[in-house]
Amino acid sequence: MRVHFIAIGGAAMHNLAIALHLKGFKVTGSDDVVFEPSKSRLAKHGLLPVAEGWHETNISADLDAVILGMHAKADNPELLKAQALNIPIYSYPExxxxxxxxxxxxxxxxxxxxxxxxxxxxxxxxxxxxxxxxxxxxxxxxxxxxxxxxxxxxxxxxxxxxxxxxxxxxxxxxxxxxxxxxxxxxxxxxxxxxxxxxxxxxxxxxxxxxxxxxxxxxxxxxxxxxxxxxxxxxxxxxxxxxxxxxxxxxxxxxxxxxxxxxxxxxxxxxxxxxxxxxxxxxxxxxxxxxxxxxxxxxxxKSFKGAARRLEKLAENDDAVIYKDFAHSPSKLKATVEAVKQQYPERKLIACIELHTFSSLNRNFLNEYAYTLNHADEAIVLIDDKVLKQKGMEAFTEQEIFDAFKSKDIKFFNQPEKIKAYLLTFELRDANLLLMSSGNFGGIDLVTLAKKLLYN
Structure with missing residues (x-):
């Protein structure tokens, strides 16, 4: 079977490409940009596209299937050629x-x-x-x-x-x-x-x-x-x-x-x-x-959890620092409550970066009401650079207070400022929970955690 992936660099797409390759399929792919870890993992299996971009020459009549990733557009030139040649086109779930x-x-x-x-x-x-x-x-x-x-x-x-x-x-x-x-x-x-x-x-x-x-x-x-x-x-x-x-x-x-x-x-x-x-x-x-x-x-009994779900970054006798993928209101509320219930005697500092399209939508923001109530100290980051990239207006502190239904929240719009604030904490009988589907503006969270606990 000969299969070509349009937008092979996606998280699910590159994993499916590798799985088919290991099954014995002849796999090719294209993308306009491939980030890590997809890049290294595709390269390891000889599947990394030679050149970035979309090239009609990647599509030929002898392909058995084309698998189309969400990152591609409907007018992608490789897709249009595959359609013209009547090659079967699938999404990865199909x-x-x-x-x-x-x-x-x-x-x-x-x-x-x-x-x-x-x-x-x-x-x-x-x-x-x-x-x-x-x-x-x-x-x-x-x-x-x-x-x-x-x-x-x-x-x-x-x-x-x-x-x-x-x-x-x-x-x-x-x-x-x-x-x-x-x-x-x-x-x-x-x-x-x-x-x-x-x-x-x-x-x-x-x-x-x-x-x-x-x-x-x-x-x-x-x-x-x-x-x-x-x-x-x-x-x-x-x-x-x-x-x-x-x-x-x-x-x-x-x-x-x-x-x-x-x-x-x-x-x-x-x-x-x-x-x-x-x-x-x-x-x-x-x-x-x-x-x-x-x-x-x-x-x-031996299950340790999924990646990025209450992942322990650092721990000592007095504190634990967790990283979690939580970003939607329901996930945020459940994760905060879980850490507080596990360590009821410890102070909980909960920090959420709002990063997704939904979480940054003013019509949706009120869904976060009361989600941080179980935290002893609540911190919200909305990176102004992310808003600029998405073409969205900056949020005011009052908007965050109103949405979360709390005036006790600390609000930051720059990752450097939130990092500096976190480094002022002396974590004794306290836990820190860092939640985001992003990366807190590129902050090295492992290094930050070690500084907080071991310096």
Whole structure:
């Protein structure tokens, strides 16, 4: 099979390219720019484009498929030539489905927790040496690639609700046709695509529609919006419905212990109510995949978490500094609450960088109301350089106070200033939580953490 990737440098795209290459496909690709770590990983496998840019000569009639990334535009010259030659064109979720038509498909959807739930399932299956394929949205421990394709009878897919490609405006998770569908929660996101919460919720109803007949729906019944959505779903009788809540656990001396069905205490590497809900979703999915309860508990004890999710940057006897991918309101609230509940006796300094299109939209900003209330000190960064790049107006301090419903927030618009402020802290009996889908304007967070704890 000869496959060409347009916009091969994307996170999912380059991982799929590597997976197909390892499966024996002849893979080529193009992009106008390729950043790290995609660049090094593609180069390692001999897949890095020789020259940047889009070149019609990359497209020839002997290609079996073209896979189109979201970074490309609808008028991309390579795409136009492929269309003229009638070469089959797929988005990457479409092609994942093509590669998994004969497999049992477990698809993990929801506004939050997708990567963690998927990672938990993969960890358990790998621990017990099961044969499976996968697509996950982050690099996880024990897996060299974010996509794995083989002749396995089972595939675990993290199902994103964002659009499939520039010419396919369907959410990705609608394309996988799950046998087992998971919805972790429904909290408005991607305002640039789904302008209202009702429109956003509709995508999850459509996702349920795509579950194969006699399939299974696993959903979090603690999420009021999701519970109402499932209760109002008209065709629910054709599915097996498995609701879940947070798994029972206790906290002792800053450590979380899971209580299994026999009330035995099992130490966990992860913590937080949101992760205990994620864990229960993963457990139900693993049972559907042929793992029994005892096997699940045996494996999950060693799960350390997904990349960029409550990642520990530095720790001493008096403090821990975490980095987290949290950026949407629901993720922000859950992460702050998790750290505070794990260390109730310690002061919590919570710092969020608003970076995404949704979070920087004035019509959406009020969704952050009260999300930082569990922090003892709350800090918000909106980098003026990012706003300038996006062509957006700067925010005032009052707008941030009004949106978060708090006047105690410290607001910064330059990364250098927030760094200087953080370095004034003496972290004793205190934890620092740094949250962003960006990079805090390029601040070296590991070096910053070490300075705060060890200097």
């Amino acid at each position: 092609y994942i489905y093509e590669q998994s038509k004969q497999k049992k498909r477990i698809v993990v959807g929801g506004s939050h927790g997708k990567t963690t739930i998927t990672s938990m399932i993969l960890h358990v299956l790998k621990y017990h040496k099961k044969d499976f394929d996968y697509l996950v949205g982050a690099q996880i421990e024990g897996f060299d690639n974010m996509v794995g394709l083989s002749d396995a009878p089972l595939i675990i897919i993290e199902g994103d609700e964002y659009l499939a490609s520039p010419i396919d405006r369907r959410p990705k998770f609608h394309l996988y046709k799950a046998h087992v569908g998971i919805i972790s929660g429904v909290a408005w996101d991607h305002i640039n695509v789904f302008p209202t919460f009702e429109n956003y919720k509709e995508q999850f109803t459509k996702f349920i529609d795509t579950i194969e007949p006699d399939g299974t729906l696993i959903y979090c019944e603690d999420d009021a919006a999701l519970k109402a959505l499932v209760n109002n779903y008209s065709n629910i009788k054709s599915l097996k419905i498995l609701p879940y809540v947070a798994h029972e656990a206790i906290i002792k001396f800053g450590k979380t212990f899971l209580l299994d069905s026999e009330k035995e205490q099992l130490p966990l590497e992860i913590f937080g109510a949101h992760n205990l809900m994620n864990l229960n979703a993963a457990k139900l999915a693993c049972l559907e995949a042929g793992i029994n309860e005892k096997e699940f508990y045996e494996a999950i």
